[in-house]
Amino acid sequence: MPLQLTxxxxxxxxxxxxxxxxxxxxxxxxxxxxLEFKLLKYAEQxxxxxxxxxxxSMIESNQTSLEEVCQMGSLIGKVFASAALAFAASQxxxxxDVDIVASHGQTMWHIxxxxxxxxxxxxxxxxxxxxxxxxxxxxxxxxxxxxxxAGRHGAPLVAFMDALLAxxxxxxxxxxxxxxxxxxSYVPSSSPLDVFEFDTGPGNVWMDAAMRYFTNGQxxxxxDGEWAKxxxxxxxxxxxxxxxxxxxxxxxxxxGRELFGDAFAHQLIQRGLAKGLAKEDIVATxxxxxxxxxxxxxxxxxxxxxxxxxxxxxxxxxxxxxxxFNPALVDYIASQLPGTRIAQLDELGIPSSAKEAxxxxxxxxxxxxxxxxxxxxxxxxxLPVVLGKITPAAANWADVVSKxxxxxxxxxxxxxxxxxRMVLG
Numbered sequence: 001m002p003l004q005l006t007x008x009x010x011x012x013x014x015x016x017x018x019x020x021x022x023x024x025x026x027x028x029x030x031x032x033x034x035l036e037f038k039l040l041k042y043a044e045q046x047x048x049x050x051x052x053x054x055x056x057s058m059i060e061s062n063q064t065s066l067e068e069v070c071q072m073g074s075l076i077g078k079v080f081a082s083a084a085l086a087f088a089a090s091q092x093x094x095x096x097d098v099d100i101v102a103s104h105g106q107t108m109w110h111i112x113x114x115x116x117x118x119x120x121x122x123x124x125x126x127x128x129x130x131x132x133x134x135x136x137x138x139x140x141x142x143x144x145x146x147x148x149x150a151g152r153h154g155a156p157l158v159a160f161m162d163a164l165l166a167x168x169x170x171x172x173x174x175x176x177x178x179x180x181x182x183x184x185s186y187v188p189s190s191s192p193l194d195v196f197e198f199d200t201g202p203g204n205v206w207m208d209a210a211m212r213y214f215t216n217g218q219x220x221x222x223x224d225g226e227w228a229k230x231x232x233x234x235x236x237x238x239x240x241x242x243x244x245x246x247x248x249x250x251x252x253x254x255x256g257r258e259l260f261g262d263a264f265a266h267q268l269i270q271r272g273l274a275k276g277l278a279k280e281d282i283v284a285t286x287x288x289x290x291x292x293x294x295x296x297x298x299x300x301x302x303x304x305x306x307x308x309x310x311x312x313x314x315x316x317x318x319x320x321x322x323x324x325f326n327p328a329l330v331d332y333i334a335s336q337l338p339g340t341r342i343a344q345l346d347e348l349g350i351p352s353s354a355k356e357a358x359x360x361x362x363x364x365x366x367x368x369x370x371x372x373x374x375x376x377x378x379x380x381x382x383l384p385v386v387l388g389k390i391t392p393a394a395a396n397w398a399d400v401v402s403k404x405x406x407x408x409x410x411x412x413x414x415x416x417x418x419x420x421r422m423v424l425g
Contacts (some may be wrong), residue, residue, distance in 0.1 A: 001406040003028040005368075006040070008088075008137075009361030010080055010103035014180030014257055015208060015322070016052045017220070018044040019080060021087035022357035023098070025425070026365045031411045035164065037362070038425035041091040042354040045083035051075060059108060060262050076106050077130025084135055099400055101131055102140045102364025102388070104157075110144075110256045112153035122154045128391040136395040140364035140388040151381030155254040156183035156197050159376040160366075161359040163192035164422035165348050171315040174298070175345060177355070178323025180205040181256055182294055185376075186302055188313075192420055196377040198253050198301065201246065201293040202260040204323045206286040209265035214279045222283055225328030231284030234277055237268070241289050242296065251301055251378040290323065291332040298337070311339055320345040320352035349424040363387055366419070369404055374418055384418075 009022040023041040028034075058064050058072060080103060088095060105126025114120050128141040144154035158177070162185035166173040169189060176184045182203035187195045204221060211219045211227070222228055246255060265286070272282040302312035317340050323329050324344060334342050345352035366373055367388035375382055392400075 001410065002030070003369075003403070003407040005099045005365050005400075005403065006097055007361040007364050008084060008093075008098050008101045009357040009359070009364065010084060010101065011357040011360055012047065012080070012106055013321075013356065014107060015204060016047055016055050016106070017322075018046050019083040020044050020354055020357040021083060022354045022361055023087075023091065023093060024358060024361040026362065028407070028419075031408075031417055034421040034423045035362075035419050036425055037358075037422055039350055039354060039358065041087075041093060042351055042357070043087055043090060044353065045086050047079060047083075051079050055106060055108070056262070059257050062109075062258075072108070073125045073127040074130060076125050077127035078134075080105070080126055081131045081134035084131065095136055098135075098137050099396065099403065100138045100140055100364050100368060101135060102360045102367075103131075104143045104360055105141055107144070107155075107256065110155065110254070110258060112148070112155065112252075112254045120148055120151075122148045128389070132391045132393040136393055138368070138393045138397050138400050139391040140367045141391065142389045143360065143363050143367075143387040145389075146385045146387040150383045150385045152375075152379045153252050153254040155256070156185070156199060157363075158183070158356065158359050159185050159195045159197040160373040161355070161362050162197070163187050163195035163374050163376075164362075164419065165350070166318065167192045167421065172313050174302070174314050174317045175355075176200070176294060176317060176319050176324070177321040178203040178290070178294075178319065178326075178329065179321040179356075180208070181260065182290060182321075182323070183254075184294070184297065186314075188303070189315075193374060194377055195374065196251070196379075198251055198297070198378070199255045200297040201255065202286075202290050203321060204290070204326075205257065205260055205262070206265040206268065207283060207290065207323075207326075209262040210269055210279075210283050210286055213266065213269055214283075221322065222287070222326065222328070225287065225326040227280050227283040228287040228326070228328035229284075231278065231280030231282070233288045234272065234275065234281060234285045237272065237275075237285050238288050238292060241268070242293060247293055247296065248300070252380060284328070287326070287328050288332065291329045295333055295336040305339065308339060311337070314340045316341045316343070318343055318345040318348060318352075320355045324352060368400055369407070372418055374420070 147154040372384035
């Protein structure tokens with residue numbers, strides 16, 4: 001029997017600005033057929049300011065108590081559950097029509113490259129039972145942990161979806177997310193199995209921190225890059241920051257607020273003020289750091305163009321995340337990539353702001369099917385694993401199991417193959 005699942009994907013990024021909610025239809029005629037995907041509904045729900053501040057404070061201080069840890073998972077779970085309920089109500093979604101809810105939760109700490117006596121590990125907080133009980137739906141969560149346990153970095157964790165979405169027989173494409181942290185997936189024309197991904201460095205995190213600092217929290221980000229466009233870039237500071245080891249380190253690599261957080265941003269702000277820079281100059285400088293780090297990453301890690309060796313082999317670049325709407329960022333990147341067509345991810349058929357929520361919806365479906373996903377290139381381990389942890393809901397777990405069993409009954413071992421093609425409905 002063909003597979004038919006409806007999945008609500010939820011995502012909250014490193015900026016903790018809001019929770020993206022994507023209600024998706026996922027079908028497949030057989031395990032060897034293309035995945036048929038359709039985005040049914042999408043919207044963003046706000047994160048309550050008090051919860052946002054508690055989350056960011058816990059991350060930035062890196063000092064907490066067991067009492068706070070005990071509460072934080074449940075708090076985040078309740079926030080996600082409330083967002084899902086509000087989304088469903090606003091979109092007239094009947095919970096009886098939802099098979100599973102999928103989310104990685106909130107990334108609180110990430111150690112992809114352990115130092116000293118550290119262990120490679122990751123902490124995604126969101127008590128899944130808060131969602132399964134409040135929503136009455138089966139929940140799949142905590143996807144990154146499996147990647148880390150398999151010996152990989154656990155992030156960006158979007159290569160599977162990006163490979164399916166950007167696959168093209170003749171064009172090499174990139175999908176650049178500019179959220180709190182920047183990350184790129186490179187999908188060469190050769191095969192979606194040749195995809196690789198990595199974090200380019202800071203995305204909006206430093207710019208947002210500067211805007212909050214200079215406006216006493218009245219402005220959360222530089223709308224339309226207005227401040228950056230008024231300022232003058234301090235090239236010396238840009239060069240100094242981009243000389244950090246992270247930017248030249250070998251693949252694979254991932255990062256987060258542990259390195260590129262508000263504390264670092266405040267150091268750069270104070271350094272700029274000490275040099276006599278105006279606030280607009282500082283925002284412009286931090287914006288350039290993000291933009292230039294993205295371009296330099298392409299030159300360093302993407303294969304060179306066949307006829308233009310000083311340029312990457314990148315025919316098309318699709319942007320997503322809030323930074324993709326910042327002209328000060330995008331214009332600089334475009335100026336450095338004259339042979340690359342740059343567009344919003346929406347052109348590939350999904351809203352750019354919904355991409356990561358959709359990615360978790362896809363991963364959630366693959367988890368309940370017991371299927372592994374594409375393992376990208378340039379990783380420390382090629383071990384395939386099923387990503388995610390399942391929290392059954394009494395109200396619908398039997399229905400989910402039945403759908404999966406009926407789909408796999410006719411397929412046998414073929415049900416475990418990796419999906420390599422997706423069509424959008």
